[in-house]
Amino acid sequence: MYISAKYSVPQINETGRQYMEHSHYQAVNRFIEDLMVKIYRPAEGLFRYPSLTTTSGKFYSSGMFTWDTHHMTLRFAMAGKPEMMKYFLLTMFQFQRTSGFVPCICSSKDGGTNLTGFHAQPFLAQNAAVYLNLTGDSETVGNIFEPLEKYLRYWLTVYAAPMGLFRWGETWMSGFDNEITGTIFPTGSILPPDLPSLLYLECRAMDFIAGKLGRAGSDYATAAERIRKAVGENLWDEKREIYAPWNLLSGKRQISWGDGSLDSEVGYNAYVSCPSLLPLFAGIAEPERAESMIRKYVLSPEHFRSRYGIRSLSRSSEYYNNARWGNPPRFGSWTRLTNSNWQGPVWIPLNWFVFHALLRYGFRQEAEALADDTVELIYKSIEELGFMRENYHAETGEGLYADEFASWNILTDTMHHYLDNSGKGISLFPWEKQ
Structure with missing residues (x-):
């Protein structure tokens, strides 16, 4: 543990803005x-x-998790070790099946056959594009180009849904384990904003890779545009000014209870949840839509923004909670509770996604504030506990689950790289004009 002084609340200026103490940043960086x-x-x-x-302790020791490792390798690349991105990709594709399926969790013991049957979350093409842009290693990326195509084709076909959208096989396949709409409604009935947003990025990444490798005939740009239009036309709610999941059972966007049997204020924000944030990270949102959603929801203390970062569910939702153990039971077994609660707590990947969304749409000051708050949250955690936890109580900053957590939390000290002129912040979207 690097910090001996008792944790103190950061200074607040006259506007209520919480300043990050530089010594706290240094301590987090060293940790x-x-x-x-x-x-x-x-x-x-x-x-x-x-x-x-994923951790330095006993938690999540079963294997290599896709989206955790994707984010960890970004941090290693920013520390001058981009080869960890290559090792990640080569290991994932080592266990690819002929169908294109890649296990979401790969194990050094059995390859992942005894773990979840979920396809690797859609980050592999982005990881490969960032790696190629950083290193110019066309040999490695060229060798996995066909496996990448098969992996992405599996996503675009097996998980295709009406209206040009997509759906998760199970809610916890997304990583947002007990996200509220996937918890409340039957499996496969919800078409969320997060999956098409990530697949849009995967298609953009594949188009970038194909161009760099000189692979002619790529139609990934067309596929990306098709997804972008599907999200914009079907998941944007003009009245509520937010991207919302489509409910196939009701044939409408699912934001509130809204069945007409209750007062209009009851359940009005019930399903304002974290998947709605991903179109902002992906750049799918038109600037005017992004601005209205950011001002109305992302920065609002009544919805996503807390002192410690971004809530995983609107504070105004009747389902909002910061329980250490979530619901429903995991993997269909009532004996196994969901330890990963995405119905309120702050998670560092949400801070990361929103930070980049704020920068993308011109909210630089707000992005800096979020970066500062993220550092202070992690400083508080390592001062009080001696380690980081997986998620945090959105109102108190208390660490909730998984001791000695690493994963995406190790990106905490990199957000400020995108705010200064150090050049240490690597491009997450190399296909975009810089």
Whole structure:
């Protein structure tokens, strides 16, 4: 533990803006750099290449998790070790099946066959594009180009849904384990904003890779545009000014209870939830839509913005809670509670997504405030506990679950790289004009 002084509340200016103390940033940076050494693993078992563990302790020790590792390798790349991105990609595709399916969790013991049957979350093409842009390693990326195509084709076909949209096989497949609409409504009935947003980015990434490798005939740009239009035409609610999931059972966007049997104020914001944030991160939202949604929901303390970052569910939702253990039971077993609660708590990846969305749409001051608050939250955690946790109580900043957590939390000290002129912040969207 690097900090000996008792945690103190950061200074607040006359506008209510919380300033980050530079010493706190330095302490968080040192802590993360030390943690990065602890989560590195040499090649072992079925893994032919080095890998990263999600925690430095006993939690999540079953294998290599897709979206956790994607984000961790971004942090390693910013520390001058982009080869971890290559090792991640090569390991994931080591276990790809002929159908194109890639296990979401890969294990050095059995390849992932005894873990979840979920397809790897849609971050692999983005990871490969960022790696190629950073290193120019066309040989490695060229060798996995066809596996990437098969992996993405699996996503675009198996999980295709009406209206040009897509749906998760199960809610927890998204990583937003007990996200409220997926919890309340039957499996497959909800078409959320997050999955098409990520697939849009995957298609953009594949188009970028194909161009760099000189692979002619790529139609990924067309596919990306088709997804962008589908999200804009079907998931944007003009009245409520937010991207919302489509409910196939009711044939409408699902934002509120709104069945006509209750007072209009009851349940009005019931389903204002974190998947709605991803079109902003992906750049799908037109500027005017983004601005209205950001002002009305993202920055509002009554919805997503808390002192500690971004809530996973609107504070104004009747379902909002900060329970350490979530609902419903996990994997269909009443004996296994959902430890990953996405019905209120702050998660660092949401802070990360929203931070980049704010920068994208011109909210630089608000992005800086969010970066500061994220550092202060993690400083508070390592001061009080000696480690980071997976998620945090949105009203108190209390760490909720998973001791000695690393994962995407190690990106905390990189947000400020995108605010200064250090050049340390790597491009997440190399296909966009800089």
